[in-house]
Amino acid sequence: DQQVKQNSPSLSVQEGRISILNCDYTNSMFDYFLWYKKYPAEGPTFLISISSIKDKNEDGRFTVFLNKSAKHLSLHIVPSQPGDSAVYFCAAREIQGAQKLVFGQGTRLTINP
């Protein structure tokens, strides 16, 4: 029962272009969404988050969009840089103070010079 899905295992983007990573969810009780970045042999690093009461949150080169009716969110990185090459995980949290995050399977992003 995969409540958070990242259907693209990998994505390759040219340096300087936009990277778009997608995430779908099935649980309508999720009210907070996060994106984490992970390098090999390291722990996940928080990137950006969005509350379900918003549809967009921007932080520098990173923007997260939330479409609640479609149960879909996306992470935009522009311009993409070689250091952005990593695995990106989408995660979601249920409302009512639940403390655990549900993660997607991850998307491996490769930025080509």
Added chain:
Amino acid sequence: NAGVMQNPRHLVRRRGQEARLRCSPMKGHSHVYWYRQLPEEGLKFMVYLQKENIIDESGMPKERFSAEFPKEGPSILRIQQVVRGDSAAYFCASSPLGQGNTEAFFGQGTRLTVV
């Protein structure tokens, strides 16, 4: 300000042995979470602890796995009688408040290999 510290980074155990994974949260953080990542999969929640209390263990296997976060010292995830299927990366995260209010900071993980 040191981040979340996990040790050991790598752990090899034979089938049937015990594995003990340690996690020291960031200074000032009183909430600890353990996640497990199997190869080619996302992280799966295991357990959420506060000092001396298990708050949510809904992701913990019912047998062989236990976790604690004593008043003094690190949080410990213990796996008894390990099997090959326990081979995974185990990540610990900590937060100053309940994770619902802020993002959690992750350690570098312990990679457990059962041979």
